[in-house]
Protein backbone atom coordinates (compact mmCIF):
# COMPACT_ATOMS: atom_id res chain seq x y z
CA UNK A 464 0.00 0.00 0.00
CA UNK A 465 1.38 3.40 -0.97
CA UNK A 466 0.45 6.40 1.18
CA UNK A 467 1.54 10.01 1.24
CA UNK A 468 3.70 11.58 3.93
CA UNK A 469 0.71 12.31 6.13
CA UNK A 470 0.78 8.63 7.12
CA UNK A 471 3.94 9.42 9.13
CA UNK A 472 2.40 12.28 11.12
CA UNK A 473 2.09 10.40 14.42
CA UNK A 474 5.55 8.79 14.29
CA UNK A 475 7.29 12.03 13.27
CA UNK A 476 5.53 14.04 15.97
CA UNK A 477 6.83 11.55 18.54
CA UNK A 478 10.37 11.48 17.11
CA UNK A 479 10.91 15.22 16.92
CA UNK A 480 9.42 15.99 20.35
CA UNK A 481 12.25 14.26 22.21
CA UNK A 482 15.48 15.60 23.74
CA UNK A 483 17.73 15.49 20.68
CA UNK A 484 21.10 15.96 22.42
CA UNK A 485 20.90 12.37 23.69
CA UNK A 486 20.13 11.02 20.21
CA UNK A 487 22.80 8.82 18.67
CA UNK A 488 24.35 9.53 15.29
CA UNK A 489 26.50 7.67 12.81
CA UNK A 490 28.85 9.78 10.68
CA UNK A 491 28.34 9.13 6.96
CA UNK A 492 32.04 9.81 6.34
CA UNK A 493 33.96 7.76 8.93
CA UNK A 494 31.13 5.72 10.52
CA UNK A 495 31.97 7.11 13.97
CA UNK A 496 29.05 6.77 16.38
CA UNK A 497 28.23 9.00 19.31
CA UNK A 498 25.51 11.19 20.76
CA UNK A 499 24.58 14.64 19.46
CA UNK A 500 25.92 16.27 22.64
CA UNK A 501 29.47 15.22 21.63
CA UNK A 502 29.40 16.96 18.22
CA UNK A 503 31.66 19.98 17.62
CA UNK A 504 29.42 22.96 16.84
CA UNK A 505 30.21 26.22 15.10
CA UNK A 506 27.58 28.92 15.17
CA UNK A 507 28.23 31.50 12.49
CA UNK A 508 25.24 33.57 11.45
CA UNK A 509 22.71 32.55 10.21
CA UNK A 510 22.94 28.99 11.54
CA UNK A 511 24.89 26.26 13.28
CA UNK A 512 27.12 23.57 11.77
CA UNK A 513 27.66 20.36 13.77
CA UNK A 514 30.80 18.38 12.90
CA UNK A 515 31.91 14.84 13.66
CA UNK A 516 34.34 14.78 16.63
CA UNK A 517 36.32 12.02 14.89
CA UNK A 518 36.83 13.20 11.29
CA UNK A 519 35.46 16.75 11.26
CA UNK A 520 32.90 16.14 8.49
CA UNK A 521 29.65 18.07 8.74
CA UNK A 522 27.01 15.87 10.37
CA UNK A 523 24.21 18.41 10.10
CA UNK A 524 23.49 22.09 9.80
CA UNK A 525 20.63 24.03 11.28
CA UNK A 526 19.54 27.41 9.99
CA UNK A 527 16.82 29.34 11.76
CA UNK A 528 14.80 32.11 10.12
CA UNK A 529 11.94 34.08 11.67
CA UNK A 530 9.41 31.62 10.21
CA UNK A 531 11.24 28.32 9.60
CA UNK A 532 14.04 25.99 10.68
CA UNK A 533 16.13 24.30 7.98
CA UNK A 534 17.81 21.09 9.15
CA UNK A 535 20.20 19.49 6.64
CA UNK A 536 21.36 16.00 7.58
CA UNK A 537 23.74 15.36 4.69
CA UNK A 538 26.55 13.91 6.81
CA UNK A 539 24.37 11.70 8.95
CA UNK A 540 24.23 8.03 8.01
CA UNK A 541 21.75 7.37 10.83
CA UNK A 542 20.11 9.01 13.82
CA UNK A 543 19.09 6.85 16.77
CA UNK A 544 16.35 8.48 18.79
CA UNK A 545 15.48 7.39 22.33
CA UNK A 546 11.74 7.09 22.90
Ligand SMILES: [Zn+2]
Nearest residue numbers: 490493515518
Ligand atom coordinates in the same frame (compact mmCIF):
# COMPACT_ATOMS: atom_id res chain seq x y z
ZN1 LIG B 1 33.22 11.25 10.99
